[in-house]
Amino acid sequence: MLVAGSGLLLAGCDRIAATAGAKEAFQGAEDLTYRVNRLITPRDALAPQYSGADISPIFRSNGTSMPGSPDYARLLANNFSDWRLHVGGLVARPLAVTLDQLKALPQRTQITRHDCVEGWSAIGQWTGPVLGPILQFAGLSSAARYIVFHCYDDFGGAAYYESIDLVDAFHPQTILAWALNNRPLPVPNGAPLRLRVERQLGYKHAKYLRAIKAVASLDKIGGGKGGFWEDSSDYAWYAGI
Amino acid sequence: MAQQTDQRLYRHKLPTRIWHWLNALTIFIMLMSGLMIFNAHPRLYWGKYGANFDKPWLQIGPTPSGGGHVVIGSQVFIPTTGVLGRWKDQRGVVQTRAFPYWATIPSRYSLSGARRWHFLFGWVLILAGTAYFITSLINRHFRKDVLPSRAELKPRHLWQDIKDHARLRLPTGDAAGRYNPLQKLAYVGVIFFLIPMMILTGLAMGPGFNATFPQLLDLFGGRQSARSIHFLCAFALLAFIIVHVAMVILAGPINEMRSMITGWFRPPPEKQRHG
Numbered sequence: 001m002l003v004a005g006s007g008l009l010l011a012g013c014d015r016i017a018a019t020a021g022a023k024e025a026f027q028g029a030e031d032l033t034y035r036v037n038r039l040i041t042p043r044d045a046l047a048p049q050y051s052g053a054d055i056s057p058i059f060r061s062n063g064t065s066m067p068g069s070p071d072y073a074r075l076l077a078n079n080f081s082d083w084r085l086h087v088g089g090l091v092a093r094p095l096a097v098t099l100d101q102l103k104a105l106p107q108r109t110q111i112t113r114h115d116c117v118e119g120w121s122a123i124g125q126w127t128g129p130v131l132g133p134i135l136q137f138a139g140l141s142s143a144a145r146y147i148v149f150h151c152y153d154d155f156g157g158a159a160y161y162e163s164i165d166l167v168d169a170f171h172p173q174t175i176l177a178w179a180l181n182n183r184p185l186p187v188p189n190g191a192p193l194r195l196r197v198e199r200q201l202g203y204k205h206a207k208y209l210r211a212i213k214a215v216a217s218l219d220k221i222g223g224g225k226g227g228f229w230e231d232s233s234d235y236a237w238y239a240g241i
Numbered sequence: 242m243a244q245q246t247d248q249r250l251y252r253h254k255l256p257t258r259i260w261h262w263l264n265a266l267t268i269f270i271m272l273m274s275g276l277m278i279f280n281a282h283p284r285l286y287w288g289k290y291g292a293n294f295d296k297p298w299l300q301i302g303p304t305p306s307g308g309g310h311v312v313i314g315s316q317v318f319i320p321t322t323g324v325l326g327r328w329k330d331q332r333g334v335v336q337t338r339a340f341p342y343w344a345t346i347p348s349r350y351s352l353s354g355a356r357r358w359h360f361l362f363g364w365v366l367i368l369a370g371t372a373y374f375i376t377s378l379i380n381r382h383f384r385k386d387v388l389p390s391r392a393e394l395k396p397r398h399l400w401q402d403i404k405d406h407a408r409l410r411l412p413t414g415d416a417a418g419r420y421n422p423l424q425k426l427a428y429v430g431v432i433f434f435l436i437p438m439m440i441l442t443g444l445a446m447g448p449g450f451n452a453t454f455p456q457l458l459d460l461f462g463g464r465q466s467a468r469s470i471h472f473l474c475a476f477a478l479l480a481f482i483i484v485h486v487a488m489v490i491l492a493g494p495i496n497e498m499r500s501m502i503t504g505w506f507r508p509p510p511e512k513q514r515h516g
Binding site for chain 2: 007009010013014017025026028029030032033037040041045046047048050054056057058060113115116117118119120121122123198199200201229233234235236238239240241
C-alpha cells in the first residue's frame with residue numbers, strides 16, 4: 001500500500017510540478033518565506049560569526065574554478081592591476097575602482113559559514129570593504145530597488161550574475177571580499193573580488209566581480225529571474241533557506 | 242460465537258481527520274523531496290561545518306568496483322547495489338545518486354525542483370500543524386485522547402500493553418475506541434517531538450534564520466549537526482509510518498480507514514473466552 005501510494009504520488013508530482021498552478025504555488029511559498037524572514041529578522045541582525053579555531057581546514061570552492069574568457073586571463077596575467085570594479089546603473093556618480101582603492105577603504109574582517117545549496121558548509125575568514133558606503137558614495141538613486149553583480153565567469157556563454165535587495169546590500173556584513181583566510185582571494189574562490197552576503201546561500205555570493213549595477217527591476221537582466229542559477233535552473237531568488 | 246455489534250463510536254473529530262490526511266500527504270512529499278535534496282550532497286557530518294574534504298559519519302554512493310554502498314564512519318560498509326548509491330532508472334540507465342528515482346520528488350535529479358516542493362509543503366506543515374495544535378488544546382483532544390494518564394504510564398500497565406502487542410492481541414469493545422498506552426506514546430513522540438524537531442532542525446539550516454535566531458544553531462551543535470539530526474528524525478518518522486500502517490492493517494483496515502475518513506468507528510466485539 002505504501003509503495004503503491006508513493007508510486008502514484010511520484011508520477012503525480014512530476015506532472016503537477018510542470019503546471020502553471022504549481023509554479024504559482026512554488027513562487028508564492030518563496031515570496032512568503034522572503035517576506036516572513038524580512039518581517040521577523042531585524043535589518044541588521046548578524047549571521048553567526050565564528051572563531052579562528054572553527055575555520056575549515058580546506059575551503060571548498062564550487063561552480064567555476066577558472067573563468068575561461070580571454071579578458072579574465074589578461075587581467076590575471078597582470079595580477080589584476082588593470083582590473084576595475086565598475087559601479088553604475090541608478091547612481092549619481094558612476095565609479096571605476098581599482099583593487100588598491102578598495103583596499104584603502106575601511107575594511108571589515110569576519111569569520112563566517114558558507115552554506116552551499118547542495119548541503120555542505122565551510123567556515124572561512126573574509127576581508128574587504130563594506131558594500132553599503134560604496135553605494136552611498138556613488139550616490140544611489142531613490143529609484144533603485146536591487147543591486148546586481150556582474151561577473152567574469154560564464155557557463156556555456158551565459159554570464160554569471162546575481163542580485164540582492166537593498167536590505168542585504170546595506171547589511172553590515174555584506175562586504176566585497178578580496179581576502180580569504182588572510183591571503184588574497186584564490187582564483188577558485190573568485191579572485192580578485194567576490195560578494196559576501198552572509199544571510200543567504202552560496203550561489204548568491206557572486207565571484208569574479210566585474211560590475212555592480214543599481215536597478216529598479218530585474219526583468220530586463222539575463223533571463224529576468226535575478227541570477228544565473230535562477231534563470232537556468234529555477235533556483236529561488238531568495239536563498240535565505 | 243461472538244456477537245455482531247451495531248455499536249458505533251465517534252472516534253475522530255473533524256480537525257483531527259483533516260490534519261491527519263493533510264499531514265499524511267505533506268510528510269510524504271517532504272520525505273521524498275528531502276531524499277532528493279540529500280542526493281545533492283549525500284554525506285552527513287557532525288559540527289559547524291562539513292564539506293568534501295571533511296570526514297562524514299554517513300555517506301551513500303557508488304563503490305569503485307561498480308556497486309553501491311552506505312558507509313557509516315570509516316569502518317562499516319553496507320552493500321546496497323541496485324537500491325542506494327547505484328541503481329537503474331526507469332529507462333534502465335545506471336545512475337550513481339544516493340536515493341533511487343522511485344523514492345524521490347522529483348523522480349529525475351533536480352535540486353531546485355526538490356527544494357520548491359520541500360519549502361511549499363514546509364509551510365503547509367507549519368501552518369496546518371499550528372492550527373491543529375491550537376484546536377487540539379481548545380477541544381481538549383490532547384488531554385482526553387493523546388496524552389497517556391499516570392496510570393497508563395505505570396510499568397506494569399505498559400508491560401501488559403507490550404505483551405498484548407507482541408501477541409497481536411488488539412483491543413476490542415470499548416477499549417478499541419480509545420488509544421492504548423503504546424499508541425499514545427508513539428503519537429506523543431511524533432506530535433510533540435519528531436515533527437517539531439523536523440521543523441526546528443530545518444530552520445536551523447537556513448542562513449537567513451540563523452541571523453534571526455542563532456541560539457537554535459548552538460542547541461543542535463552547528464549547522465551540519467542540525468542537518469544530521471534532520472535526516473535521523475526523518476527516518477524515525479518513516480519508521481513510525483511503517484509501524485502505523487502495519488497496525489492499521491492488523492486492526493482491520495476498512496474499519497480503521499472509515500473512522501479516519503468519517504469519524505465513525507465500529508469497535509470489534511468482545512471475544513468470549515473459553516476456559
